[in-house]
Amino acid sequence: MALRELNFTFTPEDPRPFPLGWSHRGVVGSGDMEVMFEQADLGGQVQVKVCTPVVGFDEVWERVLDRCIKESQVSDVSIEINDNNATPVVVAMRMRQAIEEARKEAE
């Protein structure tokens, strides 16, 4: 019933530190989410905290996030997500857009 908090840690193989101090994207509409990236000294790791009303998809969250991290190799960043029933497609799209735009902005 209450909102749930999921925590994950990932270790990218070829770490590319998040280039901005912080970055925020998205709106917590129905089927959508917001995400906050904040630079953090995590020794090449990534910490993710997900706040979600959804029950029963913890493994899906882990796999979706794992793929986003593998794909981007983003590292040394604390990621927080406020989710409102976003499907894996939406999660992946929002993450990808946020990381790519942050990298573009940092150039």
Added chain:
Amino acid sequence: MTVEVMIGRGRDAIDMVVDPGSFHENQVGDVTFPDDIGPGAVVGEAAIDGRDVVVIANDAQAFNDKFPVVYFGVIGLEEAYKMAKVVYTTIKQDADKPVGEKRPLVLIVDTPGNGPGKIEEIFGMNKATGSYQLALAEARKSGHPVIALVIGRAISGAFLCHGLQADHILSLSPEFGTMIHVMPITSISRITKMDIERLEELSKENPVFAAGPQFFYQLGGVDELVENVEDMRPVVARHITEVEAAKLAGDGDATGPMGHGTLGEERGGRMMRRKVIERMEDEFASVAQRYL
């Protein structure tokens, strides 16, 4: 003791709150209001403990023949503008009087809603309720004590319109069947798709969505619960004195909506409100120079 339910009895409540025989309907100073406009609103002058006051109440027995959705205490277009006009008239008549001598406004609240019709929307019901609120806020800020007393229903937008702009808000306690809420818990359950049982359970500890004057008390939206109908008059009189004292002390934000915000935090009901405002002040302080 038998509980005397006051729902639907706005006119009776006037007689119980003011000095016997002192109420003059449709009369405010030298201004007489027409009796064929806004029958759902009862207005006029009276006295409490010999002191002149202006009373604005709902009449749940009245039907507004011109606006079919207006009955049972609903505040329609005419009602709201009539109520606003009474307030402006009072402000104007007392303009030259110092704070302390300006007449108190006593709002007797028993309303289920604002006019919910098509004509109302076409012509802008939002303006009508808005204008009455602005008038009350102006009266409050110019030194009139404004006291609201909920005797029956104080529902959502109609309570905002007729009650929540007061300096102090009083309510008969829940035993009188007084209803203060936005929506009954059954409707909240339907819209949020949550179990009623679960919502009721939660509402015991979490007053932010439960229906009832006791929850508004916790949130600072009701200053005092009145336990007996006989107490209505003395409690209203006492609050007039308290509010007037605050106004004479020059603390405008101690009463009214902002005062109720502070009260809500003191009573542990609304703990984020002040933090948010302070955070904005802090953050702005660091960038303010750019905007000067």
Added chain:
Amino acid sequence: MTTEPKIWNTLERDYRERLEAARPYVMDGKVVEAGDTVKLLEAVVRPGDKVNIEGDNQKQADFLAQCLCEVDTDKVHDLHMVQSVLSIPAHLDIFDKGIAKKVDFSFSGPQAGRLAEYVRDGKIELGAIHTYLELYGRYFVDLTPRVALCVGVSADKNGNIYTGFNTEDTPVIAEAVKFRQGIVIVQVNEIVDEVPRVDIPGDWVDFVIQAPRPFYIEPLFTRDPALITDSQILRAMMVIKGIYGEYGIQRLNHGIGFDTAAIELLLPTYGEELGLKGKICSYFVTNPHPTLIPAIESGWVKSMHCFGGEAGMAEYVQARSDVFFIGPDGSMRSNRDFAQTAGHYALDLFIGGTLQIDKYGNSSTATASRIAGFGGAPNMGCDAKGRRHATPGWMKCGEEYGMHDELVGDLPRGKRLVVQLQETFREKMAPGFVDKLDAVALAENAGLDLPPVMIYSDDLTHVVTEEGIAYLHKCTSMADRMAAIRAVAGFTEVGMAEDPAETASLRERGIFKTPADLGIDVRRANRDLLAAKSVKDLVNWSGGLYNPPAKFRNW
């Protein structure tokens, strides 16, 4: 030996008797007053008759359906309904009241839940669930209705019918019934002195009735561009580049839905940018989707034949007579029968969305508690074996067909493209890929002989999800197909069983392509790419000719 001479015209005699029984209600010519409709039906419908109430996913003979509900059950009962749809409440009320007992149909839509309940409770004896063409075919074999209750826009007193641009199923029903000496009754919006054009000749029609209200019509094919999501746009980009462009698809059908609406709205932007104008999407057989307006206005579409009309599109269609099929009166003529036939034989590709795809690639829109039926999608969504003409896209797909050698040997043969668009998860995390279709549970629950499968795996050539495109026809075995489906199934249970090494090999073989493999920049998949972002934009594209129904008007 003498025998009674065999009577060879019992049908005709029966027909005459029924006409005679109806005589008291006939006014001028073939006109019957609306108020006499129930009595007319009691006169011409006999117990046990096969009866058709015209209606499809768009127009409905709703007044006649309502009147049939009101007949005296002593006079009319045990009817066998033979009709395209069960979609308005009256279609099921006749079973509730005991007027009808058996049904053969095609599509049930909004009544699907109630239908399942009635079948379970024994209130309805279910014949079969058909595709549209299949049912039309049976009208001429073993399911010819004795009485048809049809619908048109206007009629003259001699029974000539004008259907407007919603001709749809009327000709096929009227022809089947009339040429077996059956009775054809038509409700119209008005009786006129002269119809603008004759869609159904008067001598095929026995009675015309001016209904008290215009017939009901559902704006089924209107999709508000404001509701199109980024993920639909991404899939649309993949379809345009990875399928339409790749195969040079010129002749096609777009199924209903936001996914295909997104494709339509990307043609003038993304399609143009890829230089595909003139090379793809020139000939459509589809309903007049309002979301096709920008592509038509931009000169993409050479011709378009329609199953039916679409609310609000009449004026626009009429003003684009080079594109649409237009009668001498200036208005469009649609015909579901011919459009379905074209779908089978003249189109290179069908594309549409579905609810569930199983691990083998079978897809269905059925849920366990609703008997929804098919409509025309299975006609569109199959590889019709009778096709013999070659087009480049059809040939290319045939050349790529992984099972070709096993099944055909060394002769060339083409293959029609059947594409399913699928979101791996819908709202509330309902998975788009499942181990077993709900259709199987439905078949068990409702006692159906056959689970209602919309498109079978062996007809399906491409699946598009946000993960990429599976080019299933290139697979050489079922194991191959299943791996390709896992690759596009994302994080559903089916997809989670994916073996990365296997997926990598499918990518090498070109059986699975990701957006990156297709050279698509995922960041661009957002609403800025849409040629129209709102219904108002569509009206503007149409130069004010499109007149959307009230429920779509944001102004």
Added chain:
Amino acid sequence: MSDWKSLEAKSFYGASARERAIGIVDEGTFTELAGPQNRMSSPHLPVLGEAVEWDDGCVTGVGLIGKHPVFVISQEGRFIGGAVGEVHGAKMVGAFVLARQMYDRIKEEHPDELAERLPAVVISFETGGVRLHEANAGLLAHAEVMDQIQESKGKFPVISLIGSKVGCFGGMGFVAAATDVIVMSDLGRLGLTGPEVIEQEMGKDEFDSADRSLVYRTTGGKHKYIMRDANYLVEDTLGDFHDQLTAIMDAPYDEIVKCRRIGSEELVDEQLALAELSVEMAPKDARDVWAYFGNEDVDQIPEMTTAEFLAVAKRR
């Protein structure tokens, strides 16, 4: 999103609260206050299992229009319909508090430039009013915002922008009515009672809430413009709203407040007369009212572009 110039061309209707906040003030001048990094989300939603947003559906901040410091409140309709809870409401109040402090400071530090540096509060509405999940706190917050609007009178303007998907309804409908100036696009909707509730009260024959055309005729920008409930009707881009704000802020305060429709005894008299006229006119539809005020071919009004409409519209 960070590209202000492309933001100006973007549809106001489809823009997010943050995009609107950035786009309605001058380029590069917006600073968000109590933004997502503060994590000031609703304390009441998690217990109900409802998703939270760090800005609680209300983007607040400050920007400039010319030399005017503009305190922006921008509501996000996609988050629980833009509904107002405790935090969301407090952010609205906070913007007023800051504007008043700024006003006092400018009066003290730049007494000669008060007119050109006059602050403003601008509210970009997208809301149905009170958030049911924390209804009581939301209701009380509405009262505070009304109090703040009255408090601003005689000091600085409060301006409403209405042109987003959800419109502006419920308690926020009268908050908007109470502001000094209302700017709408023809896609904007403003009212008190939502269409579904009117249908419930009056029956579907009288008011069909699914008839969006009817809903727009009753509450939409063009109707509100004819009624003088909206002061300005602009095209649906962030740039057009920004330009209109600039034009408003260029005017002297005494001129700006002439836009008010309520807030004084004279205006109440005028509105009451209009209410009486409604009885006499007994319109079946907003079109009857348009015709009454001298508009021709009222069936065509919904179809007109904003420019076409503005060229011919006859107002109350």
